[in-house]
Amino acid sequence: MRRQAPTLEDVAREAGVSRATVSRVINGVRNVDPAIRETVRQAVSRTGYAPNQAARSLVTRRTGTVALVMSGAGDVSDEEQDAFAARALTDPFFGRVVSGVVRQLRPRSMHPVLMFAETAEARQEVVGYLRQGSADGALVVSTHADDPLPALLAGAGLPAVLFARPSRPVALSHVDLAHRDGGRLAAEHLLGRGCRRIVTVSGPLAVSASQERLAGFRDTMARHGHAYVPFVQGGFTVDSGMTAMTELLAEHPEADGVFAANDLMAQGICQVLRERGRRVPHDVAVVGFDDSSVAVACRPPLTTVRQPVEDMAAAMARLLAEHIRGARTEPASVVFDPELVVRESA
Amino acid sequence: MRRQAPTLEDVAREAGVSRATVSRVINGVRNVDPAIRETVRQAVSRTGYAPNQAARSLVTRRTGTVALVMSGAGDVSDEEQDAFAARALTDPFFGRVVSGVVRQLRPRSMHPVLMFAETAEARQEVVGYLRQGSADGALVVSTHADDPLPALLAGAGLPAVLFARPSRPVALSHVDLAHRDGGRLAAEHLLGRGCRRIVTVSGPLAVSASQERLAGFRDTMARHGHAYVPFVQGGFTVDSGMTAMTELLAEHPEADGVFAANDLMAQGICQVLRERGRRVPHDVAVVGFDDSSVAVACRPPLTTVRQPVEDMAAAMARLLAEHIRGARTEPASVVFDPELVVRESA
DNA sequence: CCGTCACGGGAGAGCGCTCTCCCTCCATGG
DNA sequence: CCATGGAGGGAGAGCGCTCTCCCGTGACGG
Structure with a gap:
């Protein structure tokens, strides 16, 4: 079948019109007599014509x-x-x-x-x-x-x-996204819940979004009297969240709130917390970031900063x-x- | 900048050769005199030439x-x-x-x-x-x-x-993949561990891979004297795994082994099991399928049928x-x- | 009744490349 | 010394489309 794909020329011959007219019908530009348009349409479907994108791109300088x-x-x-x-x-x-x-x-x-x-x-x-x-x-x-x-x-x-x-x-x-505001939101929520010993797991600091989230979080914490917030850098993965939380817990076993720079890490954090016998959110509250699919899949479902x-x-x-x-x-x-x-x- | 992108013609003029020769150099076809090749190369970089893919595709009938x-x-x-x-x-x-x-x-x-x-x-x-x-x-x-x-x-x-x-x-x-063999592998492993009350969560039965995995699993179970294996259909998601396991547990609380048709569902199953106070693998053994990233991220890490x-x-x-x-x-x-x-x- | 114009259609010039011919030149052998 | 051939380069014909220009036609107003 289709040894050689039909071209505009073929359709034009079939419909008894010029190439230009067929092109007009296909692209819907300028007025074409309804009768002719119909003839062309039929010729198109009869020949099974499909415009060649390369030829088109060559002249329009657009590929789609x-x-x-x-x-x-x-x-x-x-x-x-x-x-x-x-x-x-x-x-x-x-x-x-x-x-x-x-x-x-x-x-x-x-x-x-x-x-x-x-x-x-x-x-x-x-x-x-x-x-x-x-x-x-x-x-x-x-x-x-x-x-x-x-x-x-x-x-x-x-x-x-x-x-x-x-x-x-x-x-x-x-x-x-206004990442800084996101960090602020997380801080305010943890503070509002009454958390006092708050730690955070940031994203990779080479990512500007991570820096911003962390800055917004820290600024708000500072404004509420928490000059220093212990933090560990994570890698936006579940694993890195687990590692980071293990580390934080070793130095700050009394932590009662944690802000993770994304949901994946928050999930890892919840896992470590549970393994250490800490209840979430009763003993430690966890706030994530993104509101991705894992936020709902996580146990418990994550309170998180939504990024649309x-x-x-x-x-x-x-x-x-x-x-x-x-x-x-x-x-x-x-x-x-x-x-x-x-x-x-x- | 680059009001008009340079064409082969431009490069040819710049190098003092024909279009054909430039084309040969660029595509590396046929022998071209090393000196001329070098001249062309320089002309290409001097003009900042990049071949136009549309024009190329038009004649080669290939887009890459x-x-x-x-x-x-x-x-x-x-x-x-x-x-x-x-x-x-x-x-x-x-x-x-x-x-x-x-x-x-x-x-x-x-x-x-x-x-x-x-x-x-x-x-x-x-x-x-x-x-x-x-x-x-x-x-x-x-x-x-x-x-x-x-x-x-x-x-x-x-x-x-x-x-x-x-x-x-x-x-x-x-x-x-030889899905049937995969199902067999899972069955043999659970049986080999001494599991006797085995259940399974299949994938959507509209997916042929699901059918095959289930068939392979069931056949092997039957061959070992388990004519009937309770099963629930899942949807290859964590959620559906949780739902399915909850359902299975209600009817078969004594289950001591479960085969999930993919890792995502196995993860959900482990979660439900833990929530119900069942230890994995001590009380219930769980085998997944795929060996995807969640297999290692899961707690406990999943025994699973690897699909390359x-x-x-x-x-x-x-x-x-x-x-x-x-x-x-x-x-x-x-x-x-x-x-x-x-x-x-x- | 003729000039004007809008409308619909056709002719044809490219778009930038590849590739087939063909031509030239030089090395080679008889 | 000339016929032969291979290697390297050029000319030019498309590939299939779009789009500008131009032309014919019929409606309309003066």
Whole structure:
């Protein structure tokens, strides 16, 4: 079957009109006589015609594809490189990002190409991919504060939107959360519950979101008379949460409240607490961050600072679409507000 | 900057050679005089030339892009549709698939476009996407036994490779696990530990892998004198595992062993067991399936049937690449063997 | 009754590349 | 010394589309 796919020319011949007319019908531009339009439509379905995207892209300079880039640390060792994709995708956070992005892209008939930029080589590949016109723009989910990718993209004049504010200012639109407020919310809640010996497990400090959450948390604590809050740096994984909590418990066995910079770590923390015979929230209250799927799956369900990831991702996609079609030229910044979701853990 | 991207023509003029020669240098075909090659290379970097993929695809009929399709049930309601992507990506299983696929695709400079085919419309979009040459082929991770997508793809003569054997035979290559053997492994292990009152939580029976695991498990149990094994159908999620176990415990409080069709459910089962005061594995032994990231994160770490998902995904990508470049014309079938991984839960 | 204009359709010039021919040049052997 | 052939380079024909320009037609007003 279909030894040779039918072209516009074939359809035009079949319908007895010119190529231009068929093109008009297919793309719905300008008025075409209803009778002719119908004839063309029938010719299209009779021939089983499907427009060739490459030919189309060649002249429109648009592909309908965007790169969805999970951008990582500065550089990563070989064995880590393999795990990068798996780890990124295992985090419920990324699932939500993809979900939000896809929801916006679909009605625009755009499609995301998944890319990972964890090494200098991979970053060059992303830039090259865009420069050769394989994708119209990039959505970058950058975890590392000094990720070089945004600057590369901006330097090449490529349309891109970032998740998270870049540490060094760069001429790209971005979407972010008011992480500082999130930290404040967590502190106020723990304080409000009457917790007095509060500790915290931060995210990797190389991630600016971690720094902000921690800063907001500490500032609020300080304002309420807790000048010093013991903390340990975690890695945003369940495991790292467990390790961190074990460490904190060794030095501060009297702790009665803990703020974890994400839900995954909060889950690990709850686990360690339970193993040590501490009841959550009775003995120790735990506040997470994200309000991801694990927040409800966790025992007890987590009180957490909600980050509207899907909406943020959707905003990213919308911004990028605007940049691509030229409806927006100046970089924009959209900041979302966090929200405390009270469940059982605190 | 770059008002107009440089073309082959520009580079050729800059280097003082013909377009054809520049093309040869860039694609590394045929012999080119080393001196000229160097001149061209310099002209390329001086102009900052990047080949236009659309123009290239137009003539080569190849894009270097493959669709990575998460194909779902027959049809799905509107509210489920939104959640589909998020759910699919949250399951650690998909992360492993993507990781394996990307590892194979990268060295071939191919890229995956993420697509979700959970409705008839979405399936048509996938087929259309391939038909218009936006992608060279499809990798389909099909969960539902009677997923119509494989047949659509095969019918259109499009290169595609499936994860999981299709229920109705279809002329496409596929990669699968010997699920039946996996079920057998689980049964033998529980029996070997001395469990006598064994129950099981299956996956959704609409998924053929679930049926196979269950069948393998039951057959082995029957062969060892357990004609009937109480079972409840789960949904491959932590939640559904909890619900299922609660139900099973109500009717079979004396249970001393349980086989869960995946690790996520096994995790939920362990949680319920602990809440009910049953010690794992002392009172009840639990065997999971997959050996995903949660298997090690779970308390206690899960004894589970390992599915080499990354390798399977890599095999898929390799097969598809072969089909695309025409190195393979007949559909192939690659079946991997499961392996029991003994940890603490059983 | 003729000029004007809006509307619908066709012709054809590219978009930027690859790839098949063909041509030239030089090394080689009889 | 000339026929032969292989290697390296150039010319040019597309690939399948979009889009600008142009042309014919019929409605309308002066």
